Amino acid sequence: MKELVTPYQVMEALATNLGKAYAKKAVKAEGTIQFHLRHEGEKIDCYVKADENELTISPGVTTNPTVALTSTLYHWLDLAAKRLNPIIGVISGKLKFKGDTSFFARILPDDIFNIDISPYADPVTAFEKNPHRHWTPPKNVFVINASPRTREGYTDFFVKAFLKGLESEGARVQTCYLSEQKINRCTGCWHCWLSGTGECIFKEKDDFEKVYAGCQDADLIVFAFPLYCDGVPGALKDFFDRAIAHSHPFMIEGIYKTRHPRRITKPQAAVVFSVCGFIEMENFQAVREHLRKISHNAHLPIVAEIFRSGAIYLHKNPLLYQKLNEVLLALEKAGEDVAKRGKVSRKNLRIITQKIDKASNFQKMSNYFWNEKIQSGENDY
Numbered sequence: 001m002k003e004l005v006t007p008y009q010v011m012e013a014l015a016t017n018l019g020k021a022y023a024k025k026a027v028k029a030e031g032t033i034q035f036h037l038r039h040e041g042e043k044i045d046c047y048v049k050a051d052e053n054e055l056t057i058s059p060g061v062t063t064n065p066t067v068a069l070t071s072t073l074y075h076w077l078d079l080a081a082k083r084l085n086p087i088i089g090v091i092s093g094k095l096k097f098k099g100d101t102s103f104f105a106r107i108l109p110d111d112i113f114n115i116d117i118s119p120y121a122d123p124v125t126a127f128e129k130n131p132h133r134h135w136t137p138p139k140n141v142f143v144i145n146a147s148p149r150t151r152e153g154y155t156d157f158f159v160k161a162f163l164k165g166l167e168s169e170g171a172r173v174q175t176c177y178l179s180e181q182k183i184n185r186c187t188g189c190w191h192c193w194l195s196g197t198g199e200c201i202f203k204e205k206d207d208f209e210k211v212y213a214g215c216q217d218a219d220l221i222v223f224a225f226p227l228y229c230d231g232v233p234g235a236l237k238d239f240f241d242r243a244i245a246h247s248h249p250f251m252i253e254g255i256y257k258t259r260h261p262r263r264i265t266k267p268q269a270a271v272v273f274s275v276c277g278f279i280e281m282e283n284f285q286a287v288r289e290h291l292r293k294i295s296h297n298a299h300l301p302i303v304a305e306i307f308r309s310g311a312i313y314l315h316k317n318p319l320l321y322q323k324l325n326e327v328l329l330a331l332e333k334a335g336e337d338v339a340k341r342g343k344v345s346r347k348n349l350r351i352i353t354q355k356i357d358k359a360s361n362f363q364k365m366s367n368y369f370w371n372e373k374i375q376s377g378e379n380d381y
């Protein structure tokens with residue numbers, strides 16, 4: 001269990017960082033900084049000593065320090081993090097110095113945090129910002145079908161219509177049924193990052209790299225999945241978690257927030273495709289947002305979000321046969337749209353996502369359906 005951090009431990013951690021930078025300094029100033037810090041009614045006295053060899057911290061008060069600082073712990077941290085200008089700090093009475101304040105500058109490095117990460121530069125590309133404008137028809141499409149019901153699922157049934165459209169435009173489509181693969185869950189050990197290799201502890205122990213290689217070879221990746229508890233099925237989440245190994249640990253600016261550079265920087269796009277049981281399209285709200293975040297972090301622009309609610313109802317209810325055929329045809333056309341232009345036309349999207357029935361009808365007929373199943377003992381759907 002993680003323990004609470006004490007103010008003195010904070011000071012120790014700062015001194016450790018400073019000590020590392022001090023050891024690298026060509027000219028090492030000698031002297032002592034005495035801190036008289038207040039925090040939540042407590043007094044924390046400690047001093048940092050630099051002796052030309054190393055920089056150490058000790059609790060208590062020393063005699064004749066080079067400089068002494070009296071302040072609250074938070075004001076000192078604000079100063080150390082450059083959130084508080086020292087002159088403003090003195091004028092406002094937040095910081096009180098006694099002695100040679102230039103000593104701070106002589107032992108503090110300019111910027112110990114300025115690491116050169118240019119070898120890992122992976123800036124936002126024009127393609128990622130606007131894939132539709134820079135679109136070339138995909139040659140290789142890799143589908144990750146995350147339905148545990150694989151070929152028997154409604155996900156497969158509906159996505160096949162979309163894939164048919166892609167294929168008709170010359171794309172080579174390969175489907176990976178995630179549930180047929182062994183993908184261990186990320187343990188959060190960070191071996192992939194700490195080792196600097198990107199290699200997971202499960203490398204060669206499961207199928208993750210094989211599936212990931214399929215993604216890497218593709219121009220377009222289709223994530224097809226049934227909605228599970230307003231999100232993606234566990235197997236797909238496990239896949240996303242493991243894919244973090246394929247990014248570097250460093251932090252860079254993304255399109256609208258911080259993210260990591262990738263280890264392989266190839267322009268690729270994604271399609272998010274999902275079906276669900278409930279009838280309302282709002283059911284996809286959370287997963288839509290989730291996948292958008294994942295796609296941003298993966299530098300993988302989404303060119304189409306295709307969602308179909310009430311999937312079982314649409315397939316099973318004979319009264320909806322016309323709508324089912326409309327949806328299937330529009331899905332096929334959506335596949336052609338994506339292949340040709342990198343986006344689905346509004347018209348096709350409208351047909352795919354059309355309202356298929358009143359919620360009250362859906363509830364009544366679904367209840368009848370499930371009751372029949374329970375009564376008859378049939379276990380397929």
Ligand SMILES: Cc1cc2nc3c(=O)[nH]c(=O)nc-3n(C[C@H](O)[C@H](O)[C@H](O)COP(=O)(O)O)c2cc1C
Nearest residue numbers: 147149153154155226227228229230276277278311
């Ligand atoms: C564990 C589980 C969780 C589900 N959660 C939702 C949900 O949150 N919202 C919804 O509308 N449907 C939900 N469903 C229904 C599935 O999305 C729906 O049955 C879908 O058509 C299944 O696709 P498949 O046949 O490819 O597996 C859930 C199904 C299961 C088995």
